[in-house]
Amino acid sequence: MGKLEELLIDPERMDDYLAHFPDYERALKTNLADAGFWKGKRVFITGISGFVGGHLTEKLLELGARVSGLVRRRSVPERVNIDADASQVHLIEGNLTDLDSILHAFEETRPQVIFHLGAQSFVPTSFRAPIETYQTNVLGTANVLEAARRLGDDLVALHVACSSEEYGKVLPDEVPITEDNPLRPQSPYAVSKVAAEMMAKVHNKAYGLPVRITRAFNHTGPRRGVEFVTSVITRQILTIKKGRTKKVILGNPKPVRDFTDVRDIVQGYLLVVEKGEAAKPYNLGHGLGISIENLVRVAARTLGIEKVEIEIDQRRFRPAEVDILIADYALAKSELGYRPRIPLTQSIRDNAEHFESHPWLLDLEAH
Numbered sequence: 001m002g003k004l005e006e007l008l009i010d011p012e013r014m015d016d017y018l019a020h021f022p023d024y025e026r027a028l029k030t031n032l033a034d035a036g037f038w039k040g041k042r043v044f045i046t047g048i049s050g051f052v053g054g055h056l057t058e059k060l061l062e063l064g065a066r067v068s069g070l071v072r073r074r075s076v077p078e079r080v081n082i083d084a085d086a087s088q089v090h091l092i093e094g095n096l097t098d099l100d101s102i103l104h105a106f107e108e109t110r111p112q113v114i115f116h117l118g119a120q121s122f123v124p125t126s127f128r129a130p131i132e133t134y135q136t137n138v139l140g141t142a143n144v145l146e147a148a149r150r151l152g153d154d155l156v157a158l159h160v161a162c163s164s165e166e167y168g169k170v171l172p173d174e175v176p177i178t179e180d181n182p183l184r185p186q187s188p189y190a191v192s193k194v195a196a197e198m199m200a201k202v203h204n205k206a207y208g209l210p211v212r213i214t215r216a217f218n219h220t221g222p223r224r225g226v227e228f229v230t231s232v233i234t235r236q237i238l239t240i241k242k243g244r245t246k247k248v249i250l251g252n253p254k255p256v257r258d259f260t261d262v263r264d265i266v267q268g269y270l271l272v273v274e275k276g277e278a279a280k281p282y283n284l285g286h287g288l289g290i291s292i293e294n295l296v297r298v299a300a301r302t303l304g305i306e307k308v309e310i311e312i313d314q315r316r317f318r319p320a321e322v323d324i325l326i327a328d329y330a331l332a333k334s335e336l337g338y339r340p341r342i343p344l345t346q347s348i349r350d351n352a353e354h355f356e357s358h359p360w361l362l363d364l365e366a367h
Helices: 011-018 051-062 099-109 123-128 130-149 188-207 229-241 262-275 292-302 330-336 344-357 359-363
Strands: 042-046 066-071 089-093 113-116 157-163 211-216 247-250 281-284 309-312
Touching (some): 011 344, 042 051, 051 066, 051 262, 066 099, 113 130, 113 262, 123 188, 130 188, 157 262, 211 262, 229 292, 262 330, 281 330
Parallel strands (some): 042 066, 042 113, 157 211, 211 281, 247 309
């Protein structure tokens, strides 16, 4: 077995894979983060109503933090990703592209920790709307960094959430990917995240801003957006189980991705604020990869279907593909105490449970 094969999840050897996660049920109930650090902390989250933002909010409230966040105005103001008592969270209307609204939000809440998660984060949309992606992700990050400078010594840490997509075109002998790997972005989204990371580093160097940087690999789990591939697959498998459809329709089935449960990613975000070195990027991932077609097989079996037909839709292919992303998270493990504790099968089950409890989401066509 070659080096790459050892890093891939094999649908026919799931017992070997699951042996890596002997305590995952306990992991769902325990923290790697230090509750003492977070108790009473004033925390502000951009992107608080997003997938990760919602999970991060719940964890911070559990740890005793005082949480505020920025939300854009929507005609239907649903906060479906925040599964917590709304009275515990202070939401402020604003927009990342408007500096004044960021300044106002920070002046009102005086955060000690900022998690900058807000972004246009869907790679296919970045190809269709690159300017919007750059405005939100690049200008938006510049506004957050500049507004944070006004907080002075109140600010303990500003976490800038970057992405494994920055690595882009990874060569076969470069996996698993370390933080020293060259950045070869292949999409407007990836370029925007490289820019965001570089700006964060400059604001640390030039102004002493206490930034923390993570490069999170693909993440999934309960409440993942309907347009992201793990949810696209899970929703289609659920409709097959209900007898409404007969196959899973995909774009490119060959790319390999490293999927980490969102609850593990949240632990990594907390740890990088507690223990991370300023302006130093840390990979957060699962350390194992799986092709999209094998993800279909694992998801189907996890949800009770032994075999499923796959149909390829060429219209869903990216204009520029990233063939493989598998994390080497050794740096985060040694310096932060980070490690993934939840297996992909549990992430799939929990996301399926979310869709089954929100059945109207099964019929949304998004990719």
